[in-house]
Amino acid sequence: MLRQSAADGPATPGWLTVPRLLALTALTAAWVAQRPDDALVWLVAGVLLVATAVEPVLRRLLPVPAAVQLPGWTPPTVAVARFVVPAALVALLVVLVAAAGALTPWVFGVAAVVQGVPLLLATAQALRAYAARPAAAAALGRAVAQVAPEFVLYTARRGGAYQLQMWLPHLEALGRPFLVVTRDPAALAPLAEVTTAPVVACPTWRDLDRVVVPSLRAAFYVNSVAANADFVTYRQLTHVYLGHGESDKALSHHPAHAMYDLVFVAGQAAVERYARHGVQVPADKFVVVGNPQSAAVEPVDTVAGSSDGRPAGAVLYAPTWQGYNDDSSYSSLGHGVQVVRALLELPGPVVFRPHPFSRTRATERGHVAAVEELLAADARATGRAHVYGVDEPFAASANRVVAMVGDLSSVVTEFLASGKPLALVTDGEPDFATRNPVARAAYLVAPDLAELPAVLARMLGDDPLREERVAVRRHYVGAEGDQAFARAVLSLLDAPRGADSRSRHSR
Structure with a gap:
């Protein structure tokens, strides 16, 4: 499911739908009260309310496959969609002026045209794009396969770019192809600002299927949000929890970390932290990699x-x-x-x-x-x-x-x-x-x-x-030096396929 917040901005249909509906309801009620017997009033009010309410449906029809910096893939676009909300805001302004008694009924009808026409055009384009979604998803999968990524850096948090930045320089220094995978298309632009690697948005499980290509060996996680469990289900990969910093905070010993195949920790203190708080993680899941950020x-x-x-x-x-x-x-x-x-x-x-x-x-x-x-x-x-x-x-x-x-x-x-x-x-x-x-x-x-x-x-x-x-x-x-992390990752990527991930590392 696509998530919405004000951060999407007015270029996204469905932006702030509920506040806009409330404002539109109040204003049209005031306007209808002035002309209760005018059929045009009721018709226009209904059109405006329905047009606003269906924007979230249009949002779901918009193309789901999305990526940036991915060679060989051209995203499907619905250009008219960016005008839907601005047009609706103009229509809302017309209603505001009309409710104040400054416009005649026929001018109020202009609001329905201003809001309705872009919505109809965008819906027609979105329906065509929705029908072509399987082909677009397949094209996305082919483009990912051409990159031949060996690992994925996964994040399900829109505002987590700084967490990826902690690890990106050290992963990029390995010289191995990889992807950044996000669950939110709105995160594509912020993530593209912090890496030159391909960034792919996978809002649904079916989209995740497209990035799990034969070359992929491992997935790394920089935080422990619930949507991580969606990708951990791909058992052909080795799933590694990195976290976003070594500290004594409660999130550094969360029980959810036990679901990963490996937990990379900075030193012995992290291993003891889980045990001290009663979190059961098998000892052979821990890999001590030092703290490369402090190098x-x-x-x-x-x-x-x-x-x-x-x-x-x-x-x-x-x-x-x-x-x-x-x-x-x-x-x-x-x-x-x-x-x-x-x-x-x-x-x-x-x-x-x-x-x-x-x-x-x-x-x-x-x-x-x-x-x-x-x-x-x-x-x-x-x-x-x-x-x-x-x-x-x-x-x-x-x-x-x-x-x-x-x-x-x-x-x-x-x-x-x-x-x-x-x-x-x-x-x-x-x-x-x-x-x-x-x-x-x-x-x-x-x-x-x-x-x-x-x-x-x-x-x-x-x-x-x-x-x-x-x-x-x-x-x-510990005393592993700043190369311990690189050695641990390369050992994982270069291990024979089918090997037990926990036996690939010497601690």
Whole structure:
């Protein structure tokens, strides 16, 4: 089934259908009340309401096979469809003016023509495209077969491009042909911005059949959403859970991970995390691959100080997003202004790096904006070169700074590669460090942030946790180096067909 959201935009039939129907009903009711005996009024009102209501049906008739950057395949198009919603909005405006008594009935009928004609033309084209869908799907399958992909990077989340970006450079460096498969056609354009590999949208199971070509050996998953189960049913493939970062968050030990053939983990800490939370995953499913994302983080042994003994370099504030619910919320972003005010008491600039999801959710956008306004004001007043609103890899942000303040998330593990001090804002519970062993490497700050200035002075001063960070990093990402991931993937792709996927790897 095709999913809809406001992100599809008015070029997609069925955009915001319910709000438009409600508005149209209210306006036509007001207009009909003025002329209850006018047959034209009732006719036009019915046409407009029916035309709006059938847009979702038209949406389902539109061509399903979709891909970008796929050589040898030309997608079917329904060019008129992009005018359906704009025409309906113009018709709604006419109804608004008519309901105010500014237009005569015959002008109101123009609204039905404006909305109805593009809809009829688009429906005719969509029906022809629907009839040709089997042929288009077959053509898509042939184009995929010509690419001869060896693996699929799979995502069922429209807004998950940043999660793929964590792994794309390391997969592309292998030099093996692969596909990115999404379940949502609206994700094609965002994904095409982060990779040059073919990106194929497969909203239905039948579409998934087209990408499972003979050359395909494996599928990799960067998150654990429910629609992953659709592709895991293709048992001729080896299914590997990658995740999108090594952390002690609850989503890093989800029971659904047991459905994959292999679970690539950064280090022994991840293996222990599943067991500690009672999640049963057979030991032979785990493959330790290190944390290739941290390879670009530059390690340092010391932090250069200012003339008064305090560090003069920048400090990174990297809060995570607020999660789906209370159980998955680890974010300090709601107190971000207070955190940054404390950082501004230091002599150096601040680097602000919120989670990508925080820029897509209304409440969190407000918190982000408040922090950025504070930094902008300080930059004008002091001339300090704060960094915010910059789209760059995490390693680039980590390499700019001498220390970090953040929340429980995967960036903590990546930052450990730097050897620099870091502070974590906790949930306030006394067993936080027990539940989240990575906290042993960090200076802990209660959520009221009262201790933050003292913590900053401590971690940027004597830094007594320096040696502990080394030990924790070794436990979390092992000592495999940045080539362990490449070796694991190539071993999987080059194994004889029919071999047990769990026996293809040495740990």
